[in-house]
Amino acid sequence: MTKTEAHGRINKLKELIEQHRYQYHVFDRQTLSDAALDSLKHELYQWEQQYPEFVTADSPTQRVGGQPLKEFSKVRHEKRMLSMEDVFTRDEFEDWHTRISKLTQRSFHFFCMPKVDGLAVSLVYENGLLKTASTRGDGDVGEDVTQNIRTISSIPLRIKEEKGRVEVRGEICFPVKEFEVFNKKLVRDGEKPFANPRNAAAGSIRQLDPKVTALRKLSFVAWELVSDLGQKDMEEAWQMLKTMGFRTVPESKALTSLQAAEDHWHALQKKRDALEFWVDGMVVRVSERLVYESLGVIGKTPRGLVAWKFPAEEATAIVKEVEWFVGRTGALTPVAVFEPTWIGGTMVQHATLHNMDEIERLDVRVGDTVILFKAGDIIPKVKEVLKDLRPLHTKYVQAPVQCPVCGSDVVKHEGEVARYCKNKRCFAQDRESVLHAARAFEIEGLGPQIVAALLEQHLVHRAPDLFTLVPEDLLALEGFAEVASQKLVAEIQSKKEIPLSRFIVALGMRHVGEQTALDLAVHFGTLAKLQQATLEDLQSVSNIGEVVARSIEEYLGKSYHQELIADYLRHGVLVIPAKTLQEPGRLVGKTFVLTGTLSFLSREEAKEHIRTLGGSVSSSVSEKTDYVVAGEEPGSKFKKAKELGVSILSEQAFLAMIHA
Numbered sequence: 093m094t095k096t097e098a099h100g101r102i103n104k105l106k107e108l109i110e111q112h113r114y115q116y117h118v119f120d121r122q123t124l125s126d127a128a129l130d131s132l133k134h135e136l137y138q139w140e141q142q143y144p145e146f147v148t149a150d151s152p153t154q155r156v157g158g159q160p161l162k163e164f165s166k167v168r169h170e171k172r173m174l175s176m177e178d179v180f181t182r183d184e185f186e187d188w189h190t191r192i193s194k195l196t197q198r199s200f201h202f203f204c205m206p207k208v209d210g211l212a213v214s215l216v217y218e219n220g221l222l223k224t225a226s227t228r229g230d231g232d233v234g235e236d237v238t239q240n241i242r243t244i245s246s247i248p249l250r251i252k253e254e255k256g257r258v259e260v261r262g263e264i265c266f267p268v269k270e271f272e273v274f275n276k277k278l279v280r281d282g283e284k285p286f287a288n289p290r291n292a293a294a295g296s297i298r299q300l301d302p303k304v305t306a307l308r309k310l311s312f313v314a315w316e317l318v319s320d321l322g323q324k325d326m327e328e329a330w331q332m333l334k335t336m337g338f339r340t341v342p343e344s345k346a347l348t349s350l351q352a353a354e355d356h357w358h359a360l361q362k363k364r365d366a367l368e369f370w371v372d373g374m375v376v377r378v379s380e381r382l383v384y385e386s387l388g389v390i391g392k393t394p395r396g397l398v399a400w401k402f403p404a405e406e407a408t409a410i411v412k413e414v415e416w417f418v419g420r421t422g423a424l425t426p427v428a429v430f431e432p433t434w435i436g437g438t439m440v441q442h443a444t445l446h447n448m449d450e451i452e453r454l455d456v457r458v459g460d461t462v463i464l465f466k467a468g469d470i471i472p473k474v475k476e477v478l479k480d481l482r483p484l485h486t487k488y489v490q491a492p493v494q495c496p497v498c499g500s501d502v503v504k505h506e507g508e509v510a511r512y513c514k515n516k517r518c519f520a521q522d523r524e525s526v527l528h529a530a531r532a533f534e535i536e537g538l539g540p541q542i543v544a545a546l547l548e549q550h551l552v553h554r555a556p557d558l559f560t561l562v563p564e565d566l567l568a569l570e571g572f573a574e575v576a577s578q579k580l581v582a583e584i585q586s587k588k589e590i591p592l593s594r595f596i597v598a599l600g601m602r603h604v605g606e607q608t609a610l611d612l613a614v615h616f617g618t619l620a621k622l623q624q625a626t627l628e629d630l631q632s633v634s635n636i637g638e639v640v641a642r643s644i645e646e647y648l649g650k651s652y653h654q655e656l657i658a659d660y661l662r663h664g665v666l667v668i669p670a671k672t673l674q675e676p677g678r679l680v681g682k683t684f685v686l687t688g689t690l691s692f693l694s695r696e697e698a699k700e701h702i703r704t705l706g707g708s709v710s711s712s713v714s715e716k717t718d719y720v721v722a723g724e725e726p727g728s729k730f731k732k733a734k735e736l737g738v739s740i741l742s743e744q745a746f747l748a749m750i751h752a
């Protein structure tokens with residue numbers, strides 16, 4: 093971005109953030125998620141760091157809180173109530189540490205406390221009595237909420253410090269459990285529930301009638317002793333606050349190293365759902381009072397503390413490009429590409445846009461700022477486009493007419509949204525098919541790059557070829573030494589036994605996911621029976637409708653696929669039959685021999701399973717033995733089975749066979 097463009101961007105960000113903050117602080121109305129707003133604020137902050145000449149007094153990074161409501165009388169803070177700078181990554185946290193370390197020659201500790209999310213208030217006591225309680229307001233002037241605050245039992249009305257003026261700051265919060273009860277009641281009464289405990293706390297304190305506030309079970313936790321009562325550091329301040337009768341922010345501690353602070357951050361993040369209050373990060377503060385104060389203030393944030401936020405499930409990013417990904421079925425999926433963005437604890441730079449309909453629905457264009465969200469998946473999705481931030485020149489997303497990988501024509505079938513590459517031998521499709529099979533066989537260490545290289549070197553054409561690889565083949569690939577080659581080949585060979593349901597997944601039939609594969613396995617029991625199934629048979633499988641049945645029939649009917657299955661078997665893949673519902677005695681006529689120590693079952697249990705399913709157990713291996721189940725440290729029976737060519741099952745494979 094040029095300087096002029098950055099200036100324009102800064103102005104747009106300021107306007108949008110301000111608009112949402114106004115709605116939020118003045119009307120308690122949340123129009124954008126906290127995470128998305130934080131993300132925008134963070135971007136603005138970074139631009140302002142790069143171009144300090146564009147920092148203006150009205151920038152959202154320069155203000156705290158919001159305008160006080162007219163109904164409350166005003167309180168001027170003796171000492172400004174500042175806000176905090178957010179950091180999102182360990183790198184940013186380290187940068188902060190480096191910055192302040194350069195500014196002070198003195199050593200200091202970190203005081204780490206959960207960032208309890210509620211409404212910040214300042215309590216002023218005179219000669220031991222609570223005189224005023226006020227909100228942060230714009231940092232200089234807040235609202236007088238003394239009457240409402242008095243209804244909160246965790247706030248002492250009198251403190252032991254009898255002389256002079258004492259100021260304590262902290263957070264009014266709604267305990268999560270109380271919040272849930274309260275919100276349910278609102279819904280029952282036909283009222284609108286609050287978005288989160290912070291909103292509810294803020295809304296409750298700013299009630300004009302203290303009686304309403306009194307009914308809500310709010311708490312107060314102190315996080316700062318503002319007055320100088322001789323405390324040297326935060327630990328001493330904590331002790332004094334407790335002596336005065338305040339509850340301090342729980343789970344707080346003084347730590348010495350960056351690593352210890354990071355560990356505490358992780359620990360808090362892990363148990364955040366179990367904490368009494370809603371916590372969205374950890375505040376790290378220079379513990380020693382004199383060092384903290386000497387660091388001073390930059391803009392409207394103190395240099396001596398920082399809020400290290402927990403990973404948010406939402407973030408904002410600018411779409412740089414839209415690329416088309418070719419899947420194993422040849423379907424083209426649009427993927428938005430953006431600068432590396434931190435979301436849900438991982439760095440991502442792609443988000444799926446699904447298809448052209450979705451692109452049109454979102455009206456997303458290249459150059460747009462979007463809100464990304466993660467909903468349990470690894471790949472984030474685009475939630476909405478922030479049209480207020482749309483630049484003058486955006487580029488519409490065009491559906492490709494040619495496959496971006498092989499250049500073949502792209503087709504769109506009647507009644508379907510997706511577009512497909514016409515070329516059945518498209519490199520991208522081959523690569524994705526092999527990758528898909530490798531995942532179904534649970535082969536570790538076979539990523540997209542290696543698969544692409546195997547295809548390019550003609551070592552593998554289709555997935556079954558993976559099982560023919562020998563270490564020498566892999567040596568031809570870049571970066572493959574002898575040990576790595578042997579390791580990967582051994583890994584592939586160790587995954588040759590596969591339960592029927594996983595094998596069906598590996599085939600990659602259209603419309604057949606894991607659940608359908610399981611249904612098919614349970615219904616047909618063996619691969620041979622599935623291969624012989626008619627359309628009618630397929631339609632009689634529970635949960636399988638006509639479209640899916642047709643897709644399976646079509647797949648199995650093609651010679652290309654029949655050869656593929658034959659290749660798997662020829663290359664030594666052993667498909668373990670599934671336990672069918674129709675045939676409880678499906679091991680009838682099969683003879684088993686057990687050897688070695690089993691870890692999940694006792695021998696007796698294993699024998700019982702075999703007999704229940706109609707099989708028999710023998711104590712010695714002969715030509716008549718169908719399977720030898722080999723546990724840990726198998727004995728001579730294992731050797732004999734090998735000599736006679738009897739099928740040998742690992743305990744895992746045996747378990748899959750009886751439980752499938």
Ligand SMILES: [Zn+2]
Binds near residue numbers: 418514
């Ligand atoms: Zn193609």
